[in-house]
Structures are given as structure tokens and as C-alpha cells.
Amino acid sequence: MTRCFLLLFLVLAGCATATASGDNVGCVNFGANEGLPRLVRIDASGPASLLCNKGYAALASGVTHGPLWVAEHLWSDDIEAAERLKLRWRFYQDYRVSWSASLADYHASIYDRGHMAPSGDQPDPIARAETYATTNIVPQTAALNENKWAHIEQHVRDLAEKEGELYVVTGPDFGRAPIETLGQSRVYVPARTWKAVYSPSSNKAGAYVCDNVQQRPHCTLESVQDLAQQTGVDPFPLVAASVKARVWLLP
Numbered sequence: 619m620t621r622c623f624l625l626l627f628l629v630l631a632g633c634a635t636a637t638a639s640g641d642n643v644g645c646v647n648f649g650a651n652e653g654l655p656r657l658v659r660i661d662a663s664g665p666a667s668l669l670c671n672k673g674y675a676a677l678a679s680g681v682t683h684g685p686l687w688v689a690e691h692l693w694s695d696d697i698e699a700a701e702r703l704k705l706r707w708r709f710y711q712d713y714r715v716s717w718s719a720s721l722a723d724y725h726a727s728i729y730d731r732g733h734m735a736p737s738g739d740q741p742d743p744i745a746r747a748e749t750y751a752t753t754n755i756v757p758q759t760a761a762l763n764e765n766k767w768a769h770i771e772q773h774v775r776d777l778a779e780k781e782g783e784l785y786v787v788t789g790p791d792f793g794r795a796p797i798e799t800l801g802q803s804r805v806y807v808p809a810r811t812w813k814a815v816y817s818p819s820s821n822k823a824g825a826y827v828c829d830n831v832q833q834r835p836h837c838t839l840e841s842v843q844d845l846a847q848q849t850g851v852d853p854f855p856l857v858a859a860s861v862k863a864r865v866w867l868l869p
Contacts, residue, residue, distance in 0.1 A: 645670035648689040650785040650816045653856030655687045658846055667715045669753055673745035674735035678753040680717040682796070682806035685753055687789040687851050688734035692778040699741035700775075707737065712751040719752040723801025728832075732758030732811065734788040736771045756790045757800055757807040762828055762835040770813060770826050770837065773869045777815070785816045787853035797830070814842055814853035815868060816861075823857060824866030841865045 645668060646652040654668075654675060665680030676685045709731055712718040724731055734754050740746035748754070758767065778784045790808030797807040807830070814825040825845040828837040842862035846852040854862065 645675045648675040648691050648785075649856070650818070650854045651856035653854065655689055655787050655789075655851055655853045656855040657686070657850055658852045659850045665717070669712070669714060671735075671745070671748040671751075671754075672742075673740045673748060674754070676734070676753050678712070678715055678718065680715070682790070682792065683717060683719040683723070683803045684756045684805060685734050685789060687787055687853065688754060689853070690735050690739060690786045690788075692739060692775070692784045692786055694779045694782050696741040697739070697775050697778050700739055700746075703741060703743070703746065705743055705746055707747045707750045709750045709752065709755070712753040715753065717803070719755075719803050719805045720801065721752070723803045723805045724757070725801070727757065727800050728759070729757035729800065729807060730760050730763040731755045732763045732767065734790075734811075736775075738771060739775065739786075756811065757805060757830075758811060759830055759832050759835065761832055762811070762830055766828060766835055766837050767811065770828070774813065774815060777817075777869060781817045781819055783818060785818070785854065786813060787851075788813045789849065789851055789853075791827070791849045812845060812849065814845060815866070816842075816854050816857055817866075820866075821858075821861055822864070822866040823854060823861050824868045825853075826868065839865055839868055 667678050669676045669678055674688050674690045676688045679686050711720050735749050737746050737749040791810040793809040812827045816823040823842045825840045827840050829835045
């Protein structure tokens with residue numbers, strides 16, 4: 619067993635040692651039924667920080683140097699406002715945690731800086747700017763990030779307008795070990811990225827899971843229950859198990 623896998627397992631294996639930044643109380647509003655995503659492996663310690671932003675919450679890992687999950691609460695009115703907001707921002711290092719990835723880690727890399735909470739979800743300049751923090755990105759191939767993943771992000775926004783509100787959790791899946799690491803920080807490159815969706819009005823949940831590969835990335839729909847078993851992250855711990863066991867046929 620490699621040292622990388624041992625370190626990764628410590629983080630994904632249970633209740634990571636978390637510190638809060640920002641409004642920790644308000645952070646729960648990003649979780650379905652006020653339950654933020656939960657790591658569901660056996661208990662073990664690992665460096666991680668819960669970061670509360672205006673438009674999303676993230677659990678940022680000191681081992682992977684990126685988020686383990688990012689949670690959003692989308693409303694139809696906010697999505698409409700986000701569509702009218704014509705603003706792009708620059709990526710920046712998140713100095714709230716000392717072990718955040720740097721921009722230099724991605725320099726000359728074949729990987730995109732892939733948003734977990736999409737900038738296009740955010741309806742105001744501050745919330746949108748916060749999505750460009752390095753604690754909200756993971757390395758994604760251009761073939762995935764600029765094509766199927768971008769389409770999935772738009773599908774979820776369209777669904778939020780239809781449903782009225784959605785809880786959305788996005789994250790990386792490193793499998794048994796990262797594909798590789800980037801830069802001096804050794805940022806973990808995930809084998810897959812995923813996006814889980816729950817609608818309170820329809821009481822349905824499902825997840826997109828996409829291979830992070832250079833050519834023809836494949837995406838599937840899965841139940842949230844299967845996703846949690848595979849990734850070690852339950853995106854909606856306070857949603858009924860019967861709902862998470864069924865696959866919502868997302869667009």
C-alpha cells in the first residue's frame with residue numbers, strides 16, 4: 619500500500635479534523651435538511667477545514683490540497699440572476715488554509731482548474747468571485763471540464779429553475795490512489811468527479827459521475843447510496859435512505 623493511499627484513506631475514512639472559517643452556523647444552510655455532507659468511512663483523523671462562503675460550503679483537505687466536497691443550495695431566482703451577471707474572475711490561492719494549492723501547482727499542467735461549485739451558479743459578484751478560490755477546484759481534463767462537465771452544470775441550473783430549489787454537492791473521487799499529483803503542493807488528480815442532486819419538492823436524488831480522462835470522458839447516473847459507498851462521502855446524510863437508494867433520472 620503506497621504512502622499516498624494511506625494519507626488519502628486517513629482523510630476519507632471518517633471524521634476529519636475540521637476547523638471552520640466564516641459563518642459556521644450559516645454553513646448548514648447549504649445542506650439538505652440542514653445536514654452538511656458527511657464522510658462515512660471508519661473513524662480516523664486527517665487535516666481538513668470547513669470553509670463557509672457566501673454561495674457554497676467546502677471541506678478542503680490538507681492531504682489532497684483541494685476540496686473533498688462542495689455543497690450548494692440553488693434557488694430558481696438566484697439562477698435567473700446568475701444568468702444576467704456577466705462577470706468572470708481570476709483564480710486565486712485561498713490563504714484561509716496554509717496548505718491550499720497554489721496557482722503555480724497548475725502551471726504548465728495538462729489539467730484545467732475545474733470548479734466544483736460552478737461560477738455560473740452564483741448571482742452576485744462576491745459569491746461568484748469566491749468560486750475561483752483554489753479550495754473550490756480540482757484538476758480536470760479539458761475533455762471533461764469544457765464539454766460534458768459544462769453541460770452537466772447547465773443541466774443542473776435548468777433543473778433548479780424547474781424544481782424551484784435544489785441541493786447540490788460536488789466532489790472528486792480518487793479511487794485507491796490519485797492518478798498523479800501536481801506541483802510542489804502535490805495536488806491530487808481525481809480519477810472521477812461527481813455531482814449529487816436532491817430536490818426537496820420532488821423528494822428525489824441522483825448523481826452524475828464522470829471519468830476524468832483525456833479522451834471521450836464517460837458519465838453515468840448513479841444512486842446517491844452507491845455514490846456514498848464508492849467515494850466515502852454521503853452528500854445528503856439527513857435525506858431518507860429510501861430516497862438515496864433510488865436513481866433519479868437526471869437530465
